[in-house]
Every structure is written in structure tokens, then in C-alpha cells.
Amino acid sequence: MTTAIELGLIYAIMALGVYLTFRILDFPDLTVDGSFTTGAAVAAISITNGINPIMAILMAFVAGLIAGVITGLLNTKGRINGLLAGILTQIGLYSINLRIMGKANVPLLGEDTAITPLREAGVLGGPVGIAAFTLLAVVLALVLVWFLHTDTGLAMQATGDNEKMIRSFGVNTDNQKILGLALSNGLVGMCGAVIAQYQGFADIGMGIGLILAGLASVIIGQAIFGQRTILIAALAVVVGSVLYRVVIQLSLEVGLNPNDMKLVSAILVILALVVPQLPFFKRRRRTRVRKGEPDAVLETPGAPALATGAPGTGSFTGAATTTTEQGDR
Amino acid sequence: MLTISSVSKTFFAGTVNERRALRGVDLHLAEGDFVTVIGSNGAGKSTVLNIVSGDLFPDEGTVTIDGRDVTKLQDHQRAAFVGRVFQDPMAGTAPHLTIEENMAIADRRGRPRRLATGVTRSKRSRFADELATLELGLENRLKAKVGLLSGGQRQALSLLMATFSDPKILLLDEHTAALDPQRADLVTRLTRQVVEDKGLTTLMVTHNMEQALRVGNRLIMMHEGQIILDLTEEEKRGRTVKDLLGEFEKIKGATIDDKTLLQ
Ligand SMILES: Nc1ncnc2c1ncn2[C@@H]1O[C@H](COP(=O)(O)OP(=O)(O)O)[C@@H](O)[C@H]1O
Ligand SMILES: [Mg+2]
Numbered sequence: 193m194t195t196a197i198e199l200g201l202i203y204a205i206m207a208l209g210v211y212l213t214f215r216i217l218d219f220p221d222l223t224v225d226g227s228f229t230t231g232a233a234v235a236a237i238s239i240t241n242g243i244n245p246i247m248a249i250l251m252a253f254v255a256g257l258i259a260g261v262i263t264g265l266l267n268t269k270g271r272i273n274g275l276l277a278g279i280l281t282q283i284g285l286y287s288i289n290l291r292i293m294g295k296a297n298v299p300l301l302g303e304d305t306a307i308t309p310l311r312e313a314g315v316l317g318g319p320v321g322i323a324a325f326t327l328l329a330v331v332l333a334l335v336l337v338w339f340l341h342t343d344t345g346l347a348m349q350a351t352g353d354n355e356k357m358i359r360s361f362g363v364n365t366d367n368q369k370i371l372g373l374a375l376s377n378g379l380v381g382m383c384g385a386v387i388a389q390y391q392g393f394a395d396i397g398m399g400i401g402l403i404l405a406g407l408a409s410v411i412i413g414q415a416i417f418g419q420r421t422i423l424i425a426a427l428a429v430v431v432g433s434v435l436y437r438v439v440i441q442l443s444l445e446v447g448l449n450p451n452d453m454k455l456v457s458a459i460l461v462i463l464a465l466v467v468p469q470l471p472f473f474k475r476r477r478r479t480r481v482r483k484g485e486p487d488a489v490l491e492t493p494g495a496p497a498l499a500t501g502a503p504g505t506g507s508f509t510g511a512a513t514t515t516t517e518q519g520d521r
Numbered sequence: 522m523l524t525i526s527s528v529s530k531t532f533f534a535g536t537v538n539e540r541r542a543l544r545g546v547d548l549h550l551a552e553g554d555f556v557t558v559i560g561s562n563g564a565g566k567s568t569v570l571n572i573v574s575g576d577l578f579p580d581e582g583t584v585t586i587d588g589r590d591v592t593k594l595q596d597h598q599r600a601a602f603v604g605r606v607f608q609d610p611m612a613g614t615a616p617h618l619t620i621e622e623n624m625a626i627a628d629r630r631g632r633p634r635r636l637a638t639g640v641t642r643s644k645r646s647r648f649a650d651e652l653a654t655l656e657l658g659l660e661n662r663l664k665a666k667v668g669l670l671s672g673g674q675r676q677a678l679s680l681l682m683a684t685f686s687d688p689k690i691l692l693l694d695e696h697t698a699a700l701d702p703q704r705a706d707l708v709t710r711l712t713r714q715v716v717e718d719k720g721l722t723t724l725m726v727t728h729n730m731e732q733a734l735r736v737g738n739r740l741i742m743m744h745e746g747q748i749i750l751d752l753t754e755e756e757k758r759g760r761t762v763k764d765l766l767g768e769f770e771k772i773k774g775a776t777i778d779d780k781t782l783l784q
Contacts, residue, residue: 362600
């Protein structure tokens with residue numbers, strides 16, 4: 193179970209990236225499955241070639257960044273639908289990742305990685321290991337929170353919230369989307385690099401279906417902790433990622449095999465998207481609003497954005513109308 | 522300050538749905554002009570504003586702001602000169618951001634955005650002072666998300682955000698039309714106040730002829746993509762809504778006659 197928690201904390205780096213695109217930019221980005229492996233591949237090859245493992249993580253960040261820029265350019269300049277743009281990059285990256293690795297699997301056994309000191313100290317799988325990975329995830333979450341409160345970060349938030357408005361204040365929304373996708377996939381690539389070092393290998397299939405883990409982390413975390421502020425939302429993503437890995441671990445312990453995990457992930461995401469729309473939950477949310485917890489209105493899990501296949505319309509307009517009536521009281 | 526020369530715009534040109542929205546519109550606004558724009562539905566009023574803001578590009582003609590030809594600039598590139606308030610009270614603000622964050626975004630209009638903190642303590646007190654001028658108590662709700670405000674409050678905030686960084690041109694497109702009469706009056710009063718205080722060059726589309734006569738120093742009437750009436754402050758004075766309607770019927774009749782003569 194401690195291993196599941198450690199994994200959850202590392203995968204939280206990826207989930208923060210997914211949070212940035214999916215929630216802040218309102219852009220369901222499927223590049224993730226490819227850019228994660230790209231990060232792992234770049235790091236593994238760098239390390240086997242004697243490059244410092246921390247440096248290797250930074251290089252993986254840059255590789256992810258580039259992948260994000262490509263999806264961004266396809267979507268904004270190429271006017272390709274966002275989902276398709278992500279899929280195109282993801283599939284193209286499969287070949288590139290194989291090129292980088294030269295084979296389907298690059299082992300890191302016997303290499304010095306960023307994890308080696310922890311392993312040699314024997315703290316992996318214990319409280320110190322968990323503390324170390326918590327520190328990493330929380331620091332990155334705080335950096336993201338800081339960024340989102342800068343002038344550029346506010347422009348990025350507004351790009352996902354009201355594009356027409358932010359353009360009328362002089363922001364090039366194409367550039368904001370490209371930047372957001374770049375940072376997001378940079379985090380994802382970085383996560384791939386850390387995972388490769390943690391598990392001791394990079395594998396061509398390691399990113400398959402990963403977007404579901406990211407979405408599940410974001411949705412589960414925020415369903416529990418809400419997203420009243422960016423800080424709460426980002427920390428919720430970290431917790432969500434840990435919970436997700438714990439659920440996966442529990443499913444393994446009740447006897448499902450690792451190949452069933454993709455289905456478990458898919459069902460988790462479907463539940464997280466559908467359950468909040470059920471009459472029971474809707475009623476609960478409305479009651480909360482009437483009781484004078486206005487923020488609940490805005491907490492409507494953005495899930496319907498994906499569920500309806502029209503990002504940003506469903507949940508967003510819904511929230512806006514309800515709040516108008518509400519604010520006038 | 523603003524010059525629109527021979528601007529034409531046709532939607533869906535060459536198809537059965539062809540719509541000639543503007544037919545050679547010429548308009549010049551001197552600095553500080555406050556022009557109200559009236560006209561029937563589909564007359565082309567919004568299209569004129571969209572062409573000034575860069576949301577739409579003209580098929581022919583040019584747009585000049587403060588001596589600079591901006592015809593080819595995109596909307597976000599013109600935003601440094603142009604402040605806008607839309608008809609939809611939801612359109613001018615970001616609902617999931619707080620009041621102070623929305624203000625911080627407006628505060629950077631036309632200036633580069635980098636990694637400086639968006640809302641600082643000094644900015645916050647400046648924003649509070651600005652918000653206090655609205656007399657809606659919003660200065661005490663800086664950390665409230667804008668999505669929680671009523672339509673009237675959001676529109677008042679949009680107006681403040683559009684104007685407080687001194688745009689060269691202010692565009693208002695029926696910005697009180699979606700509000701109930703009481704709140705519409707409030708936003709109209711705030712509009713007059715801010716335009717007067719800052720001497721903003723303003724184009725205001727309104728569906729309310731009475732308001733068009735009362736507000737501003739010039740009135741233009743549009744019909745079928747053309748400006749058919751242009752009244753100065755003196756000409757405006759003393760006229761009633763009935764006069765305007767009469768004028769409209771007369772000119773409409775005349776243009777129809779012209780067409781029949783030409784056939
Ligand atoms: N984006 C658009 N696409 C197609 N037709 C448009 C568009 N905008 C305006 N039109 C058409 O152009 C004409 C003028 O519209 P508009 O400027 O919105 O009129 P007004 O604001 O005076 O009511 C109308 O016939 C309208 O249908
Ligand atoms: Mg209109």
C-alpha cells in the first residue's frame with residue numbers, strides 16, 4: 193500500500209498537468225499518453241549515457257514541452273479539433289519514442305538514478321519515502337498555483353473561462369493555449385522521467401491509457417475537496433492521484449489482474465463523470481446553494497464538459513445562469 | 522479619433538444566404554464624441570462595432586484609430602485602443618475568477634503580461650477605490666467569484682473594466698438591453714458618468730430611441746447597412762422619438778422610391 197501511495201504522489205505531477213489543460217484551459221488533451229513515454233524515454237536514454245539523473249528529468253520536461261507545443265500549434269494554427277490534435281501528436285510520438293529508446297524497453301538496473309539515494313538509504317516504501325514524494329508533488333503544485341496567479345496565469349485562466357472577454361483585453365488566446373499545453377505536457381514528461389527511475393525502466397507502452405488516470409485524479413480529488421480556490425483545486429489533484437492509485441491497488445488485492453486495470457480506470461472516470469449528474473446529487477447541490485453556500489454553484493464538477501462532448505458549454509453556462517438568479521437576492 | 526471609410530461587409534457572399542450587412546459606411550468621430558447609434562434589427566449596427574473592434578474584417582474600406590490604420594489588426598491587437606461592453610452581461614467578465622482578478626486582467630490591457638503577481642496589495646486598494654464609484658458595494662467583495670454577481674452587477678463591472686484603463690475608443694453594443702429597467706438605468710447613469718469624466722470617444726448602440734436622444738452629443742440612425750441620419754447635438758435637441766420615427770419613415774420611403782426609379 194505504501195508503494196501505491198508513493199506512485200500516486202509521483203503520478204500527481206502528471207495529474208497536475210492534466211488539471212492545467214482539462215480544468216484551466218478547458219481542453220481535453222490526449223497528448224499525455226505519448227508525452228509521458230517521451231519523458232521516460234528521454235530520461236532513460238540520457239541516464240544510460242551517463243547524464244546526471246536530475247538533468248535527465250529537466251530534459252524530459254523540455255521534451256514534453258515540445259510535444260505540447262505541437263498539439264497547441266495543430267489546434268490553434270492548424271485549426272484541428274482539440275481532441276484530434278492530441279491524438280495525432282500522441283500517435284506520432286509512439287514512433288518517436290521508439291526512435292529515442294531504440295527498442296521497446298530500456299532497463300535502468302544498475303544505473304545511478306535520482307531515486308538511488310532513497311533506495312540505498314532504505315527509505316522507499318516507508319514514511320520518509322512518502323514524505324520525500326509528498327514534498328515533490330506539493331512543491332510542484334505550489335509552483336503551478338503561483339504561476340496561475342501571475343498576470344500570464346490569470347490570462348490563461350480567463351482563456352479557459354471566457355475567451356471572448358480575454359481577447360477584448362488584448363490577450364492572444366492561441367498563444368495562451370500553446371503555452372498551457374506546453375507546460376502541461378512538460379509536467380507529464382517530467383512525471384514519466386521520475387516513474388522510469390522509480391520502477392527502473394522505460395517501456396514503450398507505459399503511457400497507454402494514462403490520460404484516464406490523470407482525469408480520474410482531477411475529478412476524484414475535486415469531487416471530494418472542491419475547487420473553491422486554485423490552491424485547493426491543485427492540492428485536491430494531488431490527493432486525487434493518491435486515492436486513484438489506492439483504489440487500483442485495492443482492486444489488485446481483491447484478485448483482479450494488472451491487465452484489468454485499464455477497465456477499472458475507465459469505469460472510475462465514467463462514474464466520476466456520471467454520478468454528479470444523477471438527480472440525487474443535483475438536488476443536493478441545489479439545496480446547498482439555497483442554504484447560502486454560493487460557491488457550490490461554481491463547484492459543479494466540470495465533468496459534464498467531457499460528458500456532453502462540448503467542452504466549456506454545458507457546465508459553464510449552467511453555472512452562469514443559476515448564479516445570476518442567485519446573486520440578485 | 523476614429524475614422525471608418527467606405528466600409529462594406531457581406532456575409533455568405535455569392536450564396537443564397539448572402540447578407541449585405543454594410544454598404545459603404547463612412548463615419549468619423551472626433552476626440553470625445555459620444556455617439557448613439559439606433560436602427561432597426563439587422564441594420565448593421567453590431568457589424569460596425571465588430572469591425573471597429575477587429576472581431577470582423579471589412580471586405581472593403583479602412584478603419585483608423587487615432588491616426589493609425591488598424592484595418593488589418595486582429596481583435597486582441599486592437600484591444601490596447603478599444604474598450605468594449607457586450608449586450609450579454611456574461612460576456613465581459615470571467616465568471617470563475619474573482620472580482621479583483623478580473624480587474625487585474627483589465628488593468629493590463631494593452632501592456633505585456635509577464636510573471637508579476639496579478640493582484641498585489643497596492644492594486645487591490647486601487648481596485649477597491651474604482652469599484653466604490655459604482656456604489657454597488659462590490660469593493661467589499663473583491664474575493665467573490667464574478668459568476669456569483671447579478672447581471673446588473675456584472676454589467677457595471679464590465680463597464681468599469683472596459684473604461685478604467687482609458688481606451689481610445691469605447692464600444693457599447695446594447696449593453697443595457699438584457700437588464701431590467703431599474704438596472705438598465707443604473708448602468709446608463711454609470712456610462713454617462715464615466716464617459717463624461719474621462720472624455721471617452723464612444724459609440725453606443727441602443728434600442729431605446731428616447732435614451733439615444735437624451736445621451737451623448739450626436740446620434741446616427743442606420744438602415745440596411747447604411748447611415749441614413751446623422752444628427753449633431755443641436756439638431757438632436759428638441760427632437761422627440763416621434764420625430765425620429767417620422768424621419769425614419771420618410772428616408773425609408775425615399776430609398777424605396779429611389780430603387781423603384783432605378784429599375
Ligand atoms: N456573423 C454573422 N454571420 C452571418 N451574418 C451576420 C453575422 N453578423 C451579422 N450578420 C447579418 O448582417 C446583418 C446585420 O447584422 P447586425 O450588424 O447584427 O445588425 P444589428 O446589430 O443592427 O441588429 C443582418 O442581416 C445579420 O443577419
Ligand atoms: Mg446588434
